[in-house]
Amino acid sequence: MLISENVKSFIERGSLVRRMFEEAIKLKAMHGADAVFDFSLGNPDVRPPAAFKKAVLDMMNDDSTSLHGYMPNAGFVDVREKVAQYLNKTLCKNLSKPVGPEHLIMTVGAAGGINSFLKAILDPGDNVMVLAPFFMEYVFYAENHAAKVNIAQTDRNFKPDLDSIADKLNDRTRAVIVNSPNNPTGVIYTKEDLDGLGKVLEAKSKQFGRPIFLISDEPYRKIVFGGAVVPSVFESYTYSVLVNSFSKDVSIAGERIGYVCVSPEIPNSEDLMQAAILANRILGFVSAPALMQRVVPYLLEESVDVSIYERRMNILIKALSEIGYDLVKPQGTFYLFPKSPIPDDLAFIKLLTNELILAVPGSGFARPGYFRLSICMDEKKVARSVDGFEKALKKAKSLV
Numbered sequence: 001m002l003i004s005e006n007v008k009s010f011i012e013r014g015s016l017v018r019r020m021f022e023e024a025i026k027l028k029a030m031h032g033a034d035a036v037f038d039f040s041l042g043n044p045d046v047r048p049p050a051a052f053k054k055a056v057l058d059m060m061n062d063d064s065t066s067l068h069g070y071m072p073n074a075g076f077v078d079v080r081e082k083v084a085q086y087l088n089k090t091l092c093k094n095l096s097k098p099v100g101p102e103h104l105i106m107t108v109g110a111a112g113g114i115n116s117f118l119k120a121i122l123d124p125g126d127n128v129m130v131l132a133p134f135f136m137e138y139v140f141y142a143e144n145h146a147a148k149v150n151i152a153q154t155d156r157n158f159k160p161d162l163d164s165i166a167d168k169l170n171d172r173t174r175a176v177i178v179n180s181p182n183n184p185t186g187v188i189y190t191k192e193d194l195d196g197l198g199k200v201l202e203a204k205s206k207q208f209g210r211p212i213f214l215i216s217d218e219p220y221r222k223i224v225f226g227g228a229v230v231p232s233v234f235e236s237y238t239y240s241v242l243v244n245s246f247s248k249d250v251s252i253a254g255e256r257i258g259y260v261c262v263s264p265e266i267p268n269s270e271d272l273m274q275a276a277i278l279a280n281r282i283l284g285f286v287s288a289p290a291l292m293q294r295v296v297p298y299l300l301e302e303s304v305d306v307s308i309y310e311r312r313m314n315i316l317i318k319a320l321s322e323i324g325y326d327l328v329k330p331q332g333t334f335y336l337f338p339k340s341p342i343p344d345d346l347a348f349i350k351l352l353t354n355e356l357i358l359a360v361p362g363s364g365f366a367r368p369g370y371f372r373l374s375i376c377m378d379e380k381k382v383a384r385s386v387d388g389f390e391k392a393l394k395k396a397k398s399l400v
């Protein structure tokens with residue numbers, strides 16, 4: 001065999017999403033792209049803000065030779081200074097110490113950031129806790145560093161279940177990854193949710209004699225509806241790490257830019273930062289893309305037109321609820337995670353596919369019995385899909 005057993009198992013476990021991807025290609029070839037309602041992929045389709053294009057053009061007109069070269073593996077210092085200033089007036093404004101460039105690493109998106117940070121803290125056999133339903137790539141990221149993922153389920157409203165988390169933390173748990181606004185549920189954790197989690201982590205860190213990190217993965221931070229607020233994780237727990245990305249907030253997922261910020265309140269974080277910066281280099285990222293780093297200061301206050309996602313979301317929430325689907329209303333993201341009308345979510349996905357609707361089964365997020373819809377499609381098409389959802393529900397009901 002040409003590939004490792006390890007990667008072979010990755011491929012097998014990644015097959016649910018791949019199957020949906022292949023199904024989409026097949027159906028579009030048969031029926032035409034317009035007839036197929038592809039709710040499977042989370043690929044932002046709303047235009048980046050005008051500030052992005054202007055910043056890129058300005059950079060390209062700058063002839064200085066230093067623009068495209070190597071830089072410190074953590075990224076340009078002046079860019080990290082700008083990010084620190086932004087954080088000090090937003091997420092870090094109530095902390096006892098300010099964020100500085102020494103707490104920041106510019107990364108190849110959130111994915112690159114999580115990988116670099118995990119490499120810095122994990123030894124083989126360590127555990128990383130995730131709260132289901134969760135973004136499945138976390139399993140691959142943890143296993144990249146020979147660690148194991150430890151899954152705690154959330155409650156019926158997809159909020160952290162503190163008893164179950166406390167029960168499952170162990171002396172090998174090095175980090176808990178949370179993601180709010182959440183993929184796949186769209187749920188936002190409140191300050192109370194994060195404070196509760198912080199208390200559990202504090203107690204368990206004390207019990208096990210070493211700190212457990214709280215990694216807050218926040219690529220959807222600015223995609224929120226009805227003025228919803230996403231609290232700062234830094235205010236709930238000392239050993240917090242923010243992972244941010246411009247992939248979704250400003251629709252530049254292919255440009256691969258984000259950052260990691262460790263809490264300035266973590267004592268003696270110099271070694272931790274050195275380790276994460278080295279990891280950024282030796283994982284082969286070396287550094288985040290130079291041009292995109294230079295654009296970041298122009299994007300810190302920007303976001304896509306979130307009202308576009310909100311309108312689509314409202315159309316689908318209203319229609320699906322009226323038809324009889326059971327769902328928790330998302331407060332942000334472009335995902336919806338309704339309950340499957342039959343326990344077998346894979347079987348229900350087939351009924352949806354018969355109506356040319358592509359969705360991802362909840363099993364793909366470690367929460368069987370649900371399905372995820374990614375609303376990266378225009379409003380009119382979202383409205384046209386409702387008929388198919390109704391037919392699939394009727395068929396499902398006739399089966400029970």
Ligand SMILES: Cc1ncc(COP(=O)(O)O)c(C=O)c1O
Pocket residue numbers: 042108109110111112135179183217219244245246247253257258
């Ligand atoms: C929850 C979550 N985290 C991380 C990522 C990866 O984001 P990036 O493109 O910034 O690497 C995604 C992408 O879909 C995501 O949904």
